[in-house]
Amino acid sequence: MKASVNDVAERAGVSVSTVSRAFTRPELVSERTRKKVLQVADELNFSVSRSAVALKRGQTFRIALLAGGHIDWFSARILEGLNSVLHDTGYDFSIYAITHDEERARFFEQLPVRRNADAIIVSSFNLSPDETDRLHAMGIPIVGINAVSPGEFDASISIDDTAAIQILVRHLVALGHRRIAYLYEEAISPLRFSSHQRVTGFTQLCDELDGVTGTAIAVRHGDDCANVAVTTLLSQPNPPTAICVHQDSWAIPLFFRLPRYGIRIPDDLSVTGFDDSDFAEEVGLTTVRQLPRDMAATAARMALDLINGRTPEHRHITAPVQLMLRSSTAAPRA
Template identity: 35%
Template sequence: MDDLAGSSEINMADVAERAGVSTATVSRALRDLPGVSERTRLRIKAIADELAYVVSPEASRLAKGATGRIAIVAPRMDVWFYSRMLACVEEVLSDADMDVLMYQVDGRQQRNRFFRDLPARRKVDAVVLIALPVLQDEVERLDLMGVEVVVAGGEIGSFPHVRVDDFEVAVTAVGHLVELGHRRIAMIRTSDTDGAYWSADAERSRGYLAALASAGLDADPAYLVTMPFGPRAGADGMARLLELDVPPTAVFAYSDEVALGAYRHLLAAGLRVPEQMSLIGVDGHPIADLFGLSSVVQSVAEQGRLAGRMALDLLSGRQLQNRHVVVPTHLELRGSTAPPGAPGGLDNLPG
C-alpha cells in the first residue's frame, strides 16, 4: 500500500481500486460533479491525498480553459438537423473567439477513435455533443476526459444538456392523428445500428406507444417499423408498411426527412396524401413547408445557441442556472393529415 503513495505513476485507476469504486466515480468526486454522495466524495479525496494523486499540469490547464478550443461532435453532418444545430453552436462559440474543431463520428468505430484520440492528440476545453448515440462504456469515457461536456438535442447521462421533450413530441403527433379519427397508426423510426442508446429515438418510440395506449388502441408490432439511419429510411419504411395485409391509415415519422422519404414513396406508388395516407413528421425542416407536411416543430437553432452559451458559461466558471434545459415545441398543421376514410383511401381497401 505504501509503495503507491508518492509514486509518479499514480493514476485515477489506483485511486478507484483503493476506494472500491469506478474511475468514473473518482472523476466526478475529484471534480465536485453531481452523482456522488458526500460521504463517498470525502473518502475518495482522502485516498487521493494519501496516494499523492494530483491532476497533471496539462489537465489543470485544460480545466481552466487554456486551449481556446471546443470540439463539436455529431454522428452526421449531411443531415439538416445536425448541420443546422452545428452551425448555430459554432456561431456562438466563434463570436466568443473560441476555435472550433468539428468531428463526424458515424458508428461505433468512429466514436471509439474519437474518445481514444482526442485526449491525447488534440486538447480541447470542452466538448459539445449533438444528439450522439452512445454506449454505456462511452458515457464513462466521456466522464474521464477531464473537460466540460454539453449535450445538444438529446440527453446523455447527467451531463448538462439542451433538448426538447421527445416523449411529448410523439404524444402530440400521435394525439393529433387520433383526434382526426385514425385507429391504425404506424411509426417509422430510425436507430443507430450498433445498439447505442439514442435518447430522441428511444423517447419518441416510447411516446408513440404511450399515446396509442392512452387512446385505447392496441400497438401492432408490425406498425412500429425500424429502419437503419440514412436517406432511404422513410421510403423503405413506408414500402414495408404498404406490404401489410392491413396497412395503416396514418404514419408518424421520426423526423421530417424520414416523413419526406415516406411521402416520395407514396407518390411513386400512386397514392395520395392525405386522402389515402396521413403523414406527420418532426423538426420544422424548411422543405417540409414546401411539401405541405404537418410537423411537430422543434427550434433546432435555439437549442444549438443555448448549448453553445452553456459551454461558454461552464468554461468561464459561471454557475449554470439550469443544467437540463427543455425547449418547447409546437404542432404545425399543413396539408398532409386528414381524417381517415376519404373516398379511395386505404381505409376503404379490402381487409
C-alpha cells in the same frame, strides 16, 4: 510601426502589467481602467496575440463538438447555432463526427492526448458510462444537446422526444385515426438515441389509448423509407390510415412516391414528419418543430459560462417543440 504594449500603457497612463491584465485577467482591473485601456488599444490598433493569452491562461480558445452520424439537417443547424455564439467570442470549435464503432473507439482511446479544448459539447450521442467517465477525466466542462442522461453533464439542453412524438399521435387520434404506423430507423449502432425515445413514446401511447392500433416499422439503415411505406400499405388487408415518420427528410419523398401507386395524401393516408426542416412547409407536411440552432446557441453560452467559472442560470433545460399543422393530415375516409 505596430504599436506595442508599452505604447498603450504610456498613452493610457497605466503600467504595462495593468495593460496585460486588462486583456488577460479583466476581473482584476476596474471597469473604468479596462475601458480606458481598450479605447487606447483601439486607437493604436493594438491587439494581444490570442496564442499568447491562451498560453498564459492555460486555455486553447477551442470547444470540441462530439456528434453521432453524418452531417444532416439537424447537425448543420447545430453548427450554425454554435458559430452564432462562438464566432464573436474568439472561440473556434473542432468537429468530431463519429459514424461507426471503430471511429468511436479510436476517439475515446486518444482522449488523453486530445486535451486541446476548453469544453466539449456532446450532441445526440449516446454515451456509455465508461465514455462519460473518460470525458470527465479530461477536467473540462461537458455540455449535452439531446442527451440521454442530462444529469451526467455539467449542463444540457434537450427536447423531450417521447412527449414530442406523442403530440403527433394525439393529433391523429383526434382526427379519428385508429390504425397508425410509425416508420423509424432500425438501431444499428448506439450513436443516436432519438429514434429509440420516439418509438418508445409512440408504442406506449398507442397501447394506452382504447381502440388504437400502433404499428412500429423499422427501416434498415440504407433502405428506402418510401418503399417500406408502400409495401406496408399495399400488403395489409387493413393498412394504417396514418403514418408518423421519424424525420421530415424521410416523409417528404412520400409526397412524390405514393401517388404513383394511387395513394393520395391526405385523402387515403395522413402523413406526419418530425423536425420542421427545409421544404416541410412547402409540401404541406404536418410535423413537430424543434429548433436545433437555438439549442446549440444555448449550449455554447452554457459552455462559455462554465469555462469562465460561472454556473449557467439553468443547468438543464428542456427545449420546447411545436406542432405545425399543415395539409398532410386529415380525418380518415369513412
